Amino acid sequence: MLMTLSKDSMSITREQDLVPFRNRVKEAAVKIGMGIVNQTKLITAASELVRNMFRYAGGGEVLIEIVSKGRESGVRLTFADKGPGIANLDLAMQDGYSTGKSLGLGLPGAKRLVNEFDLKSTVGQGTTVMILKWKNG
């Protein structure tokens, strides 16, 4: 069973929030003793998602949780915005697909960097992305 050991949230409204946000994620990862490679993967994935959030949705809220399951602990991040939503999730998850004239790497790349990834979106209501990185994942 998944248990939440600590919970913290942060609202993201401007790009200047990016660096402090990354530091908060790092604190959580360090707290559970996550190694530097997994930390870097987690923070990079988080950075992609938070960037999407202010770029396409004008900002949102991120929930930062330390979770455990049996002996394993990890960091779970939930990015929730009230932006326009994503009409075609399969398309958005493809490498190279971008409506922002960018590389289209953020979503599929973030998924590759973590252990669990869940994307939900309703057009006109918003988008929620959950990622989880286990300490030894």
Add this chain to the structure above:
Amino acid sequence: MGPFLLVTIQIDLYDRLALNLEADLVQKVHQTGARGVLIDISAVSIVDSFMGRILGNIASMTRVLDAETVVVGMQPAVAITLIELGLSLKGVHTALDVERGMALLQTKLDLDYEMADDDADDIE
């Protein structure tokens, strides 16, 4: 021959700062006629797709100005993460440290000269 420019990024940049760096650097290459740019990212702990794109932009813009860019000192965890993210720093040369980056730039310039010499011979 112009000098080399060495830029050390000491903090994790947010986007505006990264874009400024891109503009400033291209400007500097133009002003100084530098033939090589070294960007030391050994203090950078996160390179996401945005930062990666900035590095790629700097490399291709400086190339138009006849300079080569070498990114030096990338942390191993950052390198591993970039590959999994799927970002190939195409057109960006990398080296382990500043010294090796300099050596790489020097070799590239020497090659340039040899090729220029060859061209000259052809015309004769």
